[in-house]
Amino acid sequence: GDSVTQMEGPVTLSEEAFLTINCTYTATGYPSLFWYVQYPGEGLQLLLKATKADDKGSNKGFEATYRKETTSFHLEKGSVQVSDSAVYFCALSDAKAAGNKLTFGGGTRVLVKP
Amino acid sequence: GAVVSQHPSWVICKSGTSVKIECRSLDFQATTMFWYRQFPKQSLMLMATSNEGSKATYEQGVEKDKFLINHASLTLSTLTVTSAHPEDSSFYICSARGGGPQHFGDGTRLSIL
Numbered sequence: 703g704d705s706v707t708q709m710e711g712p713v714t715l716s717e718e719a720f721l722t723i724n725c726t727y728t729a730t731g732y733p734s735l736f737w738y739v740q741y742p743g744e745g746l747q748l749l750l751k752a753t754k755a756d757d758k759g760s761n762k763g764f765e766a767t768y769r770k771e772t773t774s775f776h777l778e779k780g781s782v783q784v785s786d787s788a789v790y791f792c793a794l795s796d797a798k799a800a801g802n803k804l805t806f807g808g809g810t811r812v813l814v815k816p
Numbered sequence: 817g818a819v820v821s822q823h824p825s826w827v828i829c830k831s832g833t834s835v836k837i838e839c840r841s842l843d844f845q846a847t848t849m850f851w852y853r854q855f856p857k858q859s860l861m862l863m864a865t866s867n868e869g870s871k872a873t874y875e876q877g878v879e880k881d882k883f884l885i886n887h888a889s890l891t892l893s894t895l896t897v898t899s900a901h902p903e904d905s906s907f908y909i910c911s912a913r914g915g916g917p918q919h920f921g922d923g924t925r926l927s928i929l
Contacts, residue, residue: 736917743922743925744922746860746909746920747920748919751917795917795918802848802913803850803862804850804862804911806859808859809857809858
C-alpha cells in the first residue's frame, strides 16, 4: 500500500536558520503530494502541494519539489521564524484510491528559538 | 475560502455517555468528508470516509457501531462516539473536500473521565 516516511523530530533551530524536512513516499499509482502544518491545539492547514513530477509547490517562503526519480518531496525554507514552530506533515493522495484518501507521514515537530 | 468549522473544540464527559462532534463546510459543498483520530505526538489516523447521502466507509479496525458517522447534507457531517470510555480520549479532526484538496477543521479534544 501507499506510505509516507518523513524525518523524525524534534528539529530545533535558531531564527533565520535553514530548514529542511525530508519526505519520501511509496505509491502504486501517480500521487499528488502535500505538506500540511499543524499549530498547537489546531487542525491541519495546507501549506503547499504538487501534482506531477518536477512541480514545485511554494507558500510563505516554504518550497518542495516533486521528485519522481527519488520518490521524494523534501520541504525547505531559507530563513525560519519563531512563528514557524509547528508540526509538519507530508502526505500523498492517490487519485485512484477510493475517496482520494490522504496518507500521512508521522509528522516532524519543528521548534524555532529566538 | 474553503473554511471547515468543527464543534465543539473541547469536550469533557463522563464514561458511558455519548458525544457528538459536528463538522461543517462553511463556504463550499463537501461531497466527501473524512474523520481522523490523532494521539499525542502522533500522526493522523483515518477513521472513516463519508459521502453525502450514503453510508460511511470505515477503515480496518475502526468500530462502526462505536463511531457513528452521519453525512446528511453537503455541508454537515457528524461523528458520534457512543458509550465513550477513557480509551476513546483523543483529538478528533475532520476534513472536507468538494473536488479539490482536503480542508481541515481545527479539531475536537475529547476527554473521557
